[in-house]
Amino acid sequence: MVDKMLMMILIPLITAFLTTIILKQHKVVWTLFLAVSGYLSYTLFTMYGAWDLTWSIELGYKIFDSNLVLSLANNPLGWFFAFFASVTTMLIAMFSIAFNDDKHDSKTAPIWLILIFANIGIFFAQDWLMFFGMWEMMSMSSYFMIAHGKEIPAKAAKFYLSLSLVGTSTLLLGIISVARLSQTFDINASIDSLINLFATDYNKAILYIGLFAVTFFIKSAVFPFYMWPSKAYAESPDDFTPFLSTVMSKYGIYGIVLFILPILQNADIPALGQINEPAYILAVLGAITSVLGTILAIFETDMKKLFAYSSVANIGYIVMGLSTLSIIGIQGALFHSINHMVIKSAIFLSLAAVIYRTGEREMHKLGGLAYRMPLTFMVYLLGIISAAGIPPLNGFASKWLIIQALMSQNMLFVVIAMIFASTGAFMYLFRVLASVFLGQLPDKYKHIKEAPLLMAIPMTIIMLLMLAIGVLPGIIMKPVNAVLIGMGYDVQEASWTTVHSAFSNSDLNVTNIFYIFMAGAAIALVFYLFSAKSVKVTQDDNYTAGELPSDWGTTPERFNFSYGFYQPFKEMFNPMMDLISFDRWMAAFGKIVERISNGLSVLYTKSEGAILMLYIGVAILIIGGWII
Amino acid sequence: MFNINSLEQQDNQDKLWDKVINYFRKRSLWMLHYCTGCGAMELPPVMTSRWDMERFGIGPMATPRQADILLITGYSSVRTMKRIIRTYEQMPEPKWVLAFGSCTVNGGMYWDSYNVINNLGEYIPVDITIAGCMPRPEAILDSMLKLMDMIQAGEAKAFRKYKENYAYYKANQDRLFMERGPVLESAALRYVHEETEGGEA
Amino acid sequence: MNRITVETLLQDLASRGLNGEKISEQQIKVFASKDNFVNHLHYLQTIGFEHLANINGVDYIAENEFEVVYQVYSYEHKIHIVFKVRIPREKPVILTVVTLWEQAQFYEQEVHEFYGIYFEGNKDLSHLFLENWNDLPPLRKDFNTEEFSEKLFGSKRHGGGK
């Protein structure tokens, strides 16, 4: 019997090499990909509860008087993320078979498999060496994945890579400093030693945590690094974007829950309000992330960029939930991580189906696709209802938990930010619905068909999943609580239907909401059926003050009001947008540097930002190495 | 339950039910005032505190989709007529048309104008016409009350006339809007400019 | 520039070979020939008459002439000039002033539509108001509106009574 852990990590890797050999058979390649993710999901399913499963190898070197060991261990938190990530991957893989069928494209599959290999490695890594190696592997392979051999995506990928480099260098620096402190590379030992460090040298401890935090923030696109998703998500292959948004944005969250959270909770840090100062900084960063992501999403015209910012905003919610340091907040954050996986895969897959059929990413060039692609429309509709956190679907319970946690910790202004972001979410979510799926159907899309069956199946499964989680939050809450128990929190086993709050008389029976919703629907339907029947008219039969739009040469595309959907709102924000635009900052900064170092200006002529980031990364490594 | 065809099958159907529905219809008349001419000026007094039309449940609406009555307030030129017809056809049934002033009956003071239609009833079915140039607000209010009586009695069915005699209305409309030759022989006197500059060089 | 009064303006124009008449303290009318009126209008524009308020047509059927009237105004001098040009009815062709005032485009289109006057050099003389019109331009005196209305709209004298 081969070690289960080893098998799980090796199979994607072996398949990756195998697929490179048979790259021409795109159908076989993608089916293999599906099989691997199916196998992983199944294995992970069987691994639930077997927390003593480990695999390790001694390297035979010694640093800091301890043996270097590469080890993987099944742990509740890693299992939680890995399992749901691989289920999501399985659904996306099914979608990919159909998506890449026409293009005969399979060159991304091997890299994707390596990415999955790294994915498992990160979630089950037991020591920092393994973690770092896998992290680096993930950064590199995702760089190639985003670039996928095209020119414009390569630019975005370069930006992503240079940021990743900053991240990995700070991570390396952090790992080395912490390992020097704890004399071992073991993660749990390093947590303990950092907790001890807080008692003696507060500033140094904060600095060490900050080094890790920068890495995790970059990977999850938390505030100072919120800008890469809009570039990378938009340019990456359409079937890979869901993976990027659902799974890869969670690495940072995983890191925070794994490493930073236990320290903040257990260390002896002076309290500030009901939490402590680093947690407050985390909360404020989360709040800024979600508000900024929301506002930027509202103004975006490219639908993939829009949802990239939406992902940023959702990560902001999760970070806010974590920052409460309370059980309910962490429950909410973990629950929302999974909800975000489900919701974003629904949304990005339906958009990928739209792009697959139309080849268009700009929202204002589309319209009226609901009448041609009703299933895709329904998936998207349920997706946005969830994403907006509206009750009978899954996004609600997790947002509710986060809001309750924030309120019970008296983090008033963070709650306001959260409410702002989730109301604003409504604006951008609806904008895509109105622009892409509703309105007039442009002539060139008159003969568009529904997405093919293999795309429809995963989309339908995700749709049902959203409904199921929405009605029975226990599906996710039970594993969440199991994870929390495994992490040493004092929580009860979760109920199937009810989520608990810290307030009095405020527990919420989510299933009841569904029943009430159904009751409301029944009453509304009675009114609807009781009334006189309606006459169907053509889509272009609109009230236009008696004019015929075609008399004025107005095509359906131009008739749709979708380009400057929130123009007045945008004008309110224009002065602010100039201030916060990272690109402009980087460009301005780059120009100043260019002026100073005129002789070296060659380096700055193209994509100042990216190269500058690269230099910062290198500089951090050099300076950091020197100090240590 | 509610059946739109109840008006058509009135003889076979339960009279009482229609009467009930007609009551609700007459007590809630929403109008689209198509301000073609000077008649629109007489509507504000009818709507505001002097005569207050709203006490009968009559109110202005912004679009034909919501409206029950189409008010043609005064003369309508050929160009306007096209918009009126489109607006009328966009209204859901049951719908009624109220024509204001002499202009909509026989052209009024614009009877011999080259671009004002004479009799509105030739192009769309009119339920009630109000004579006068302009009709007084009392007359407008009176016509509304008359329309309400007609609705209650089930007499206001001009919109069905439009369906039944569509060919007649359509022919009249086409006479205005379809591509046509000159109406008068004098059209031959038109000056047609011929480009001469090009030839000089 | 000195303030121009009605009198000095009339003298100035007379020296340039234009007949004019004073209507009131702030209004004069000027008669120009169709050959060089554009030059005169251009001159007026340069001395401060920058506003073209309207272009009208008049049909003098007895004299067998059309008159094109340019209403020009100066905000500086507060003088309104009624600038009249006569053209023959048989060949109603006149130069365009779109080169001087852009807004003349719509005025000329309108005058062309209702009088059939052709503005040489105006690129677009399509219909503005009338739809589907194939008859004599309706504001010409020899256009019989009553007959037209009777034939197209079925109008009747006295509303069909008597």
Next chain:
Amino acid sequence: MMTVFNIILYSLFAILVGLIFLGIGRKVAARVHLRYGPPFYQSIIDVIKLMSRESITHNFVMDLGMVMALTGLIGTMLYIPIAGHIAFESNTNIIVIMYLMAIGHLGMAMAVSASGNPYANIGVSRALTMMLGYEVPFFTVMLGLIIYNQSSSVMVINLAQAGSIWNWNIWQMPIGFIAAEMALQAMMGEKPFDAMIAPAEIASGPMVELSGRYLGLGFLTKAVGVFVETALIVNFFFGGGTSVITFVIKQLEVFLIAVIFDNIFPRYKIEQAVKFLWIFPMGLAVIQLILLAI
């Protein structure tokens, strides 16, 4: 069985009360204009007429959306305690109420957008912008209430005000009440915050293509919406009510204040409205929150 009966009863009650409120609102508006005004049951007549009328649909999304709108509002209504009574056993959570209300807005927005009329989309864009404007201050006020009572249940907040009239939250947090009233004005879409309807400007905005049964459902949604919004204010600031009658009378007062303001104000442009809502009600709400936190 009792719950099913209760749900039907409460829904019909809310619809009826909402419609009569709208009728009384029109009557009061007429009196402000020195008119006689329609009878108080005018809105009921309107809805029955609309329901019995032919209606025009563009596609299935319109049907789906309008039913969804009414569903959301009725669902919200069932979560609100009416004078201490509630349709079914629940904790009347404020955040549930706020989010459930959103589904009504989403349904409505979807239905009208499906018509493809640009006026409708302009209206929806304004309505959603306005929503961001009023939700934030309104929620900030509610946050104060939640912190004050240490519970996010409407019922608890309601019961905490029982007893004397001086226990009402309107005396405990008058600044918050003013902020909530301003936000309520926008929530109900009354002037000066009715840029999304604007009949003369964008042809009644979202409603431009609604006819017959769809407009009827829209009216019902509006009626339930008015009921929900006024009921929230009454529960939060006026101590609920000892009986259903007093509760409804308090609701009517809240509604009539909005109607009177509606009739004496001109209209804000949308960006002015949002700026106003983010400066004055938001400022007041934050001041209230800080006062409570201290």
